[in-house]
Amino acid sequence: MKRALMFLPVVLVVALGAILFAGIGKDPNRLESALIGKPVPEFNLADLQAPDSQHDQSLFKGQVSLLNVWGTWCPACRDEHDDLIWLAREKGVRIVGLNYKDDRQEALKWLKTLGDPYAVSVYDPRGTLGFDLGVYGAPETYFIDSQGIVRYRHVGVVNETVWNEKFLPLMEEYGDVSS
Amino acid sequence: MYPELGQMALILALLLASLLAVVPLVGSVTGREQLQAFSRPLSAGLFVFVALAFALLTHAFLTDDFSVAYVANNSNSMLPWYYKFSAVWGGHEGSLLLWILMLVGWTLAVAVFSRRLPTVMVSQVLSVMGMVTVGFLLFTILTSNPFDRILPNVPADGADLNPLLQDFGLIIHPPMLYMGYVGFSVAFAFAIAALINGRLDAAWARWSRPWTTVAWSFLSLGIALGSWWAYYELGWGGWWFWDPVENASLLPWLSGTALMHSLAVTEKRGVFKSWTVLLAIVTFSLSLLGTFLVRSGVLTSVHAFASDPERGTFLLILLAITIVSSLTLYAFRAPVVHVRARYAGLSREVFLLLNNVLLVASTLLVLLGTIYPLVLDYLDMGRLSIGEPFFNLTFSPLAVAAGLLLGAGIFSRWKKTDGGWLGRKLLWPLAASTLVTALVMVGYGEFKPWAFVGTFSASWVVIATFWDLWEKSGSRKGRLYGLKRQSRSYYGMVLGHLGMAIVMAGATIASNYGIERDVRMSPGDTAQVGDYKAVFVETGNRRGANFTAEYGRFEILDSEGDLVSVQMPEKRQYLVQRNVMTEAGIDAGLFRDIFIAVGERVAEDAWAIRLQYKPLVRWLWLGAIFMAAGGFLAISDRRYRIRDKVRDTDVPVPSGSKAGKPAEAAS
Structure with a gap:
């Protein structure tokens, strides 16, 4: 009986090993948002181009949108910028930009020189909406259905592969009835 | 050409390690002295070739040889030379090579400083170290070769060392940490050798003790350096983040602390043998687990190297072979019978047992907190991370309890301690530490429950330690004579315990009154x-x-x-x-x-x-310096240099007579 007890460490280690083995190759940076299945948090922020007009969560009602969190301080945002333009112009995706913890002049200059993929640009210099969304780091892109419900969160750059693998299925599931 | 020489040196080292893993072991089981005699020269040769490979990689860094992929990824011609030097271990491949260099360094140290040990024991210990080295050299050569070239398109300049790592702390933090991690391989090798030949006795414990203590001292310094580096370099003034990789270094430290104490009991009283052996295996296994967690990418951490599933799988297999086989050996060979040495319910043995319980509990706690996210993910129950609140809330009571126990345990006697006598002894330290704690509370002008218990526990340890020193050093020939008469290992213990109290005081005050x-x-x-x-x-x-x-x-x-x-x-x-x-x-x-x-x-x-x-x-880092100094002082004690009188142990025992004789016989 006592001898049997001596086997306990081996058994525990094998169990632990199985769990570690399952963990290999999974991306620990894959983050799920607590907001999935919930409406976009309430906000009231100024437009980037027109400082006097305000936007709120009703911005996402009525059609499927991507909410893209970006800033001029974020090199990866530069990387995905051309892909966003491709999405907006070629695929006709409605992208709402959330200019996050940034400078308005810098951001406007960026959009002027690189092109503007955003249907609407919201200016969030203090990162209030970003905080409510639980933004981890730019760029992040949220898929929001026509009811204004967050359906998916993508951390990192959106490119053609990501679009085809992650967003296209969602588009088919929640896509506009009209289109 | 130099990088190719480095590659050659690694391959030759692998061959020597394979020989070391097999030849002396075969010699020890068959009782052939000629084969056992190979163990020391093989260890020396192994060290020479790994050191050569390391030197050649360093050369590639110092001469900006960007045709070597690892150099191109981790260095830049603009780096100051000392960062080029430390960039050698700034990435996965090079730090792995450093790991191996430490391992063969420890192997060499065992070969050199083991003249007093029986040849059978030495050859088995060195063979086990050789086996571990084979595993890690294979890992390096097959999955993480630091000498891979980028040819023919040699980059004009390197991608630079991560700026976070361009710092004095990083020059010395990894070597210290690895010295500790890898140093536990010696205690592990001694444990395995003792299991193989069934000699789990006081002599085995005495041989293991200095090695364990040195490794533990290095690990203490390494962890403290890491914490200091995080404090001033990560920029936000925290000193411990319960990050998975920090935890990975804390785990072997905690179980290594338990091991040091349990080795003391096994040496002095011949009890807890199975437990001590298990701790030796577990401590090194936790070192290996730490290496795996950092390099496999299963957990998110600021320290983690770029993840690579292939490497992760290889390492896990390596880990599985090492840990499962040693624990299986343990399951079959560890003694289960009760030993004759008896001890009462209140005795130093019991205090040290409780110390082990607390340390192992905290090890399990940190382990659980670190891998819990993985377990949940495995069971498909979502992802989450366990943060500071969990660790602070659960770890602090254990630390406080360990301190309280320590203060009382110092006065306890082996075999049997009279409860009333111990109680009376503790009265004055109790009063004194309550007074000190009250003064500290008044000094900082605010009463906080956690600050109170933490400060109390720390001052309790300090006062009890000095009280004990005072009593022990009483002598008719005067106080100075009495102080001189205490052994170095006793002073080592005093320093170590003071260090622990200093860390505890620092942690308590910094987090409560900052x-x-x-x-x-x-x-x-x-x-x-x-x-x-x-x-x-x-x-x-x-x-x-x-x-x-x-x-x-x-x-x-x-x-x-x-x-x-x-x-x-x-x-x-x-x-x-x-x-x-x-x-x-x-x-x-x-x-x-x-x-x-x-x-x-x-x-x-x-x-x-x-x-x-x-x-x-x-005080957090000062305490660690105290602990490490205590460790180094303890191993300089002359009793470790006295020749073992039991000469008959040098005679190799033919395997036939041992096969049917399980380890119990040794007790």
């Missing part, structure tokens, strides 16, 4: 932090070797308005990788640090500034 303020400041502004005033004088720019920096000039004034110091915290922009790093300005002192970090620029002439007043934060 002040942290985030303020918006423009040049000319003044902000209050604790009793001090920080005046933001001006900003400026400067250029470093491979970065440009924007700095703020702060004057720190005390409550009378006198200048204490001038600090220039800065934000650095590194030129190659374009990262921005925060360099904090720290006015360091034994009793308090004042910490200033510049954050984001919030307006044209205003910055977010973090000001911190950190009382006793230095």
